[in-house]
Amino acid sequence: MLRRGGLAAFPTETVYGLGADATDADAVAAVFAAKGRPADNPLIVHVARAEDTAALADVPPLARALFEAFAPGPLTLVLPSRGVLPAAVTAGLDTVAVRVPALALARELIGAAGVPVVAPSANRSGRPSPTTWEAVRDDLGGRIDAVLVGPPTVVGIESTVVDATGSVPVVLRPGSVTLSDLRRVAPGAREAEDRLDDAARSPGTRHRHYAPRTPVNILWGPHPPPRGAAYIGLERPPGVYALVLSCRTVEEYAHGLYDFFRRADAAGVTRIDAQPVREVGLGRALMDRLRRASEG
Numbered sequence: 001m002l003r004r005g006g007l008a009a010f011p012t013e014t015v016y017g018l019g020a021d022a023t024d025a026d027a028v029a030a031v032f033a034a035k036g037r038p039a040d041n042p043l044i045v046h047v048a049r050a051e052d053t054a055a056l057a058d059v060p061p062l063a064r065a066l067f068e069a070f071a072p073g074p075l076t077l078v079l080p081s082r083g084v085l086p087a088a089v090t091a092g093l094d095t096v097a098v099r100v101p102a103l104a105l106a107r108e109l110i111g112a113a114g115v116p117v118v119a120p121s122a123n124r125s126g127r128p129s130p131t132t133w134e135a136v137r138d139d140l141g142g143r144i145d146a147v148l149v150g151p152p153t154v155v156g157i158e159s160t161v162v163d164a165t166g167s168v169p170v171v172l173r174p175g176s177v178t179l180s181d182l183r184r185v186a187p188g189a190r191e192a193e194d195r196l197d198d199a200a201r202s203p204g205t206r207h208r209h210y211a212p213r214t215p216v217n218i219l220w221g222p223h224p225p226p227r228g229a230a231y232i233g234l235e236r237p238p239g240v241y242a243l244v245l246s247c248r249t250v251e252e253y254a255h256g257l258y259d260f261f262r263r264a265d266a267a268g269v270t271r272i273d274a275q276p277v278r279e280v281g282l283g284r285a286l287m288d289r290l291r292r293a294s295e296g
């Protein structure tokens, strides 16, 4: 199906992706259309083996070291593009984002297709990323050709996106490969400094993202919940809620977040109260997603 230019969603360890042949300009255009994705937001190219990156991008020593440490895994590297893919893949940028997913089923699919596979999260643009095949069907059923049915995703939030074009890695989107993980390989690793810098390099971070239809409220202080609200957090809810997910760990919180958003939408709750967590390790990525979901 992928080789024929079709759209096939598939699981990865982070979230489900919407796959298409990265070398086929029509298939890539169909991905943007199915998601309702703005054309200025580039796609991640997925490959079965880190070695396959060299056909698509220059791989400086820093990038090689990062992939040696973290591929296959939830790390996406932004690299100087060799310009071999249709311009729509990279939204006209001179860089290309590449990732080797950890889930064996995903790598087997890409390997069998025999082509690099673009895979944005398999949600309608602006909706939370799907962590189950049912969520893909709810968002994109009737708009794509297939969903490869697999397990719920393990991590639950999207990969860490790192700019590896310079002398130190710069985190454009935090994820489960954390800053301290990166610093074990490259001590100078840092986060993108300001929003402007960040926005210029990772166009996707400009757009509102990861948002349920229900308003999301980060519980910075004690706010009594309105009637019929939902709560997600690490502790017991501080009041009476219609829907509750209390998580034991930050990993469990990140794992359950998007599915909880979708359940809250389906239940028609009035508001989602989300407890903040410490901004270290995976907590940094979780807070990034909560902030984006609560914007506006």
Ligand code: TXA
Pocket: 012, 014, 015, 016, 017, 018, 041, 042, 043, 044, 076, 078, 090, 093, 095, 096, 097, 099, 119, 120, 121, 122, 157, 158, 159, 160, 161, 172, 173, 201, 202, 203, 204, 205
């Ligand atoms: O975990 C993931 O990364 C999932 C799974 C399916 O692999 N995919 C995913 O794709 O989250 P998407 O399209 O939802 O997010 C891709 C992010 C966007 O923020 C986009 O702007 C950024 O990667 N990106 C892609 N190409 C880029 C480039 N050349 N330079 C900077 N940022 C780029």
Ligand code: MG
Pocket: 120, 121, 129
């Ligand atoms: Mg996405």
